[in-house]
Amino acid sequence: MKNVFYLKAIQEALIEEIERDPSVFLMGEDIGEYGGCFGVTRGMLKTFGSKRVVDLPMSETSFMGMAVGAAITGLRPIVEIMFMDFITLSSDAIINHAIKLRYIFGGGVKVPLVIRAPSGAGKRYGSSHSQSLESLFMNFPGLKIVAPSTPADAKGLLKSAIRDDNPVLFIENKGLYWTKGNIPESECLIPIGVANIRREGCDVTIATYSRMVDLALEAAQDLATEGIHVEVLDLRSLAPLDTDTLFNSVSKTGRLVTLEEGYLPTGVGAELSSLVVEHLFSRLKSPIYRIACEAVPIPYSPVLEDLAIPSKDKVIATIKKSCNFQSNTIYVRNKWNHQEHRMDI
Amino acid sequence: MRHSQNNIKTLQRYYHDMLLIRRFEEKVLSFFDVSNKNKIFGTTHVYIGQEAVAVGVCSKLRQNDFITSTHRGHGHFLAKGGDPARIMAELFGKVTGYSKGKGGTQHMGDLSIGHLGSNGITGGGLPIATGAGFSIQYQKQDQVVVCFFGDGAANEGMFHESLNMAAIWSLPIIFICENNLYAMSTPIKNSFSVPDIATRACAYGIEGVIVDGMCVLDVAAKTEAAVEKARGGGGPTLLECKTYRFLGHSKNDLCAYRTREEESEWRKKDPLVQMETCLHHEGMSLQEFTAISNEVNQTIEDAVRFADDSPWPSSQELFTDLYC
Ligand SMILES: Cc1ncc(C[n+]2csc(CCOP(=O)(O)OP(=O)(O)O)c2C)c(N)n1
Ligand SMILES: [Mg+2]
Helix, strand or coil: CEEEEHHHHHHHHHHHHHHHCCCEEEEECCCCCCCCCCCCCCCHHHHHHHHHEEECCCCHHHHHHHHHHHHCCCCEEEEECCCHHHHHHHHHHHHHHHCCHHHHCCCCCCCCCEEEEEECCCCCCCCCCCCCCHHHHHCCCCCEEECCCCHHHHHHHHHHHHHCCCCEEEEEEHHHCCCEEEECCCCCCCCCCCCEEEECCCCEEEEECCCHHHHHHHHHHHHHCCCCCEEEEECCEEECCCHHHHHHHHHHHCCEEEEEEEECCCCHHHHHHHHHHHHHHHHCCCCCEEEEECCCCCCCCHHHHHHHCCCHHHHHHHHHHHHCCCCCEEEEECCCCCCEEEEEC | CCCCHHHHHHHHHHHHHHHHHHHHHHHHHHCCCHHHCCCCCCCCCCCCCCHHHHHHHHCCCCCCCEEECCCCCHHHHHHCCCCHHHHHHHHCCCCCCCCCCCCCCCCCCEHHHCECCCCCCCCCHHHHHHHHHHHHHHCCCCCCEEEEEECCHHHCHHHHHHHHHHHHCCCCEEEEEEECCEECCEEHHHHCCCCCHHHHHHHHCCEEEEEECCCHHHHHHHHHHHHHHHHCCCCCEEEEEECCCCCCCCCCCCCCCCCHHHHHHHHCCCHHHHHHHHHHHCCCCHHHHHHHHHHHHHHHHHHHHHHHHCCCCCHHHHHCCCCC
16 A cells, blocks of 8 residues: 555556556646646656647647547547636537447447546636536436546546546546545556445435545544434446445435535436435435535635535534434525525425 | 827826736735735736736727736736726625625626626637627627737637637727737647747738737737727737746746746846836936836735725625626
């Protein structure tokens, strides 16, 4: 085992895969000499040269299309989107081409493409540099989506993504880059589509992923002292979802809270909630509650940004609400001022 | 070349406006320092070195003419007549800022002075400017639109699509490309197949003009011609202002991708120093220089005090302004 930063774990995966397979190469803005906006590819141009580490002009719409073209003709591109927010400029190539090609060719083509997208808020970067847009992409069949929370998962999942013959969106949260964790010395692939129970508990399941896992673990720790035992489920993959692990956990606890950094409406939580209601309706002891970024563009001012994104207090309050649920009480959220109030029925 | 008395007033105005931007940006950077209690958050892209472009261009605009700006937008905002106090308050995240603290450096504007917004998405302003030009033509107004963007933005598809649409409908737009030789760390030699971005204009059948972006007089003169043409129905022009950002791309950039020699060559063309020399030749006295400098310092001190004294947005503000 060695203790490394999340950012370093990603870099190790990139280096090892470039060394392993000559068709793997990196594409991105300022990833060469500059080493990427966050330093993930620092030093790699020197080691691998400009054939394997390709600096791009600011042409997100076409360079993603270019990656698709390269992927269907024998290469395995790994594209860095500087901030996940900018993926909207590349989205046509992803949504209308990359993820559909195999199907519309009747299985006659492979698209081994990895898109690395730094997501996440809390850094006071404002509305165009803080979003977590993964749930948007969960809407589209044909794309795999992974969002690791630890350095070991980041390395293992990135390697699996690079070796996968399908397009994979790899979400790396900016807030995780400088967090540390143990990773195995030897190669350790993490399979796509397998969740991980990070903490066992019998009272309530909190399903989350990426940076929010740490928040869930902290809340679970605090709640344990009050006798509430939270099971923390790290989804790791958002597409495909590991429904087996999710259903097993919720049938044990009977309660589900979902936690994500992206916007609330039609988010990851909405999908999880729907799946659980469809399959485990009779096991549920309380409604499923969703915690997410409030439904507003992410504001700049620290006082507002902190209110917009999930906090430990919000997680704790929501878990308690779930555990204290009584069937004659409902909570209603005002459509306009978003204040929640109790309604006894 | 000697300037008339009237002209000297203009030159002094240019000098004042450029100095205001320079000092404003220096102040902004100082607030990222921990010793200054981190009053500004996240990151910022300062305009130091490029002041002649914003000031020269905006000097030829009317208040109701439009501009679209970029991530490097404080200079554009100030030159278009933005209130330094409200810009500073926005950077402080205060409710008195132009966006009530919700926007921050890359997300603010003021319709009342024709500022259609800075922009966190590089190139995002190009089609918006095109739409504003369309709107002016549709409503038979005599305004023009200035679209500021960088060399990096000129490689976005939006640049090509926007210039084409502006050209086919002869929209009243002046496209101001601030070519400062780099998009973050990427030098133009790695991202362009032509030495001059202005030459791309011919692909759309519009005029492309190369401008000395370090000389406010050259910027003003060439902008004036393009504005006149646009107002008269002559359609868009692409002005490429050759310029240089003296500091890093954003606050943490150490500029390892360029040489100190190159930096000092460009420093010699400092637009403020050029204007100082010019005014000196015109016989401007030391007292007059000091007076301008003091005035600028006072403006900035007032702006900081205003921002400092302003309240934070209340928690209710989180959900306001989402819909009309
Ligand atoms: C669509 C998009 N891609 C990438 C970025 C990240 N980014 C911000 S500014 C910048 C460089 C812009 O270069 P240029 O247009 O020349 O303007 P300059 O910074 O030189 O003023 C980059 C890569 C972004 N904000 N938006
Ligand atoms: Mg530039």
